[in-house]
Amino acid sequence: MRALLVVGWVAGLLLWECKRALRPVVDDKWTRDRRNLAVAGLAAAVTQVLEVPVALAIAGRGAERRQGLLRILPLPPWAKPVAAILLLDYSLYGWHWLTHRVPFLWNFHRVHHLDREMDASTAVRFHFGEIALSVGYRAAQIRVIGVEPREYAAWQGFLMLCILFHHANIRLPLVWERRLAAVLVTPRLHGIHHSVVREEVNSNWSSGLTVWDRLHGTFRADWRAELPEDSPVLGVEGMRGDEDQTLRWALLLPFSR
Numbered sequence: 120m121r122a123l124l125v126v127g128w129v130a131g132l133l134l135w136e137c138k139r140a141l142r143p144v145v146d147d148k149w150t151r152d153r154r155n156l157a158v159a160g161l162a163a164a165v166t167q168v169l170e171v172p173v174a175l176a177i178a179g180r181g182a183e184r185r186q187g188l189l190r191i192l193p194l195p196p197w198a199k200p201v202a203a204i205l206l207l208d209y210s211l212y213g214w215h216w217l218t219h220r221v222p223f224l225w226n227f228h229r230v231h232h233l234d235r236e237m238d239a240s241t242a243v244r245f246h247f248g249e250i251a252l253s254v255g256y257r258a259a260q261i262r263v264i265g266v267e268p269r270e271y272a273a274w275q276g277f278l279m280l281c282i283l284f285h286h287a288n289i290r291l292p293l294v295w296e297r298r299l300a301a302v303l304v305t306p307r308l309h310g311i312h313h314s315v316v317r318e319e320v321n322s323n324w325s326s327g328l329t330v331w332d333r334l335h336g337t338f339r340a341d342w343r344a345e346l347p348e349d350s351p352v353l354g355v356e357g358m359r360g361d362e363d364q365t366l367r368w369a370l371l372l373p374f375s376r
């Protein structure tokens with residue numbers, strides 16, 4: 120069911136990107152998409168082989184031993200899964216912040232930011248090393264919050280739909296997007312996070328709900344009807360050349376000096 124939902128979501132976003140793009144498409148879209156999907160393939164393999172088994176084992180053990188914050192609090196049954204997803208979303212804000220602030224982690228995360236254009240394929244362009252490094256943090260999220268296996272699975276589905284949506288190069292009616300941004304991260308908001316300008320990159324770290332950025336004063340929006348052609352320029356400063364955009368470089372960058 121979840122796989123079908125994601126496939127349908129991707130198809131819808133691709134169609135939308137072709138019909139009504141938010142930013143100009145300069146590089147050949149299919150070349151970029153193929154490259155990003157190759158990076159994503161390795162990341163997906165590490166997710167399946169490492170993250171999912173570890174996450175489910177930690178969640179299962181926590182359930183058996185009644186461990187974690189949400190198992191201690193006297194919550195009604197309906198509120199526990201909602202709180203679990205909210206806290207996973209919030210703690211992911213923390214991980215995203217760390218990947219920008221800790222130079223060793225940024226070395227891996229910048230592979231995601233290196234893409235000088237952004238669309239739904241950028242959403243899954245994560246270096247496999249970043250996924251491997253995130254497993255310990257993910258295990259801690261699940262253990263501390265007290266996440267059930269099914270809550271983890273539901274959050275993964277929610278997160279995938281969110282990141283595909285806010286990376287997609289799609290133009291929404293401005294009024295809708297402004298309203299939506301009160302709750303969820305939108306394509307314009309996340310475009311600011313992918314800017315080459317440092318102050319802009321250091322904003323909009325939320326992955327699902329925008330409340331975390333508002334809470335930390337890192338929310339940044341640009342509601343001009345037409346984005347000026349040069350704003351935001353996407354990618355990593357000093358790494359926007361053709362030679363920085365290859366698949367080989369995307370895979371080797373974290374290991375280079």
Ligand SMILES: [Zn+2]
Pocket residue numbers: 215219228232312
């Ligand atoms: Zn980032």
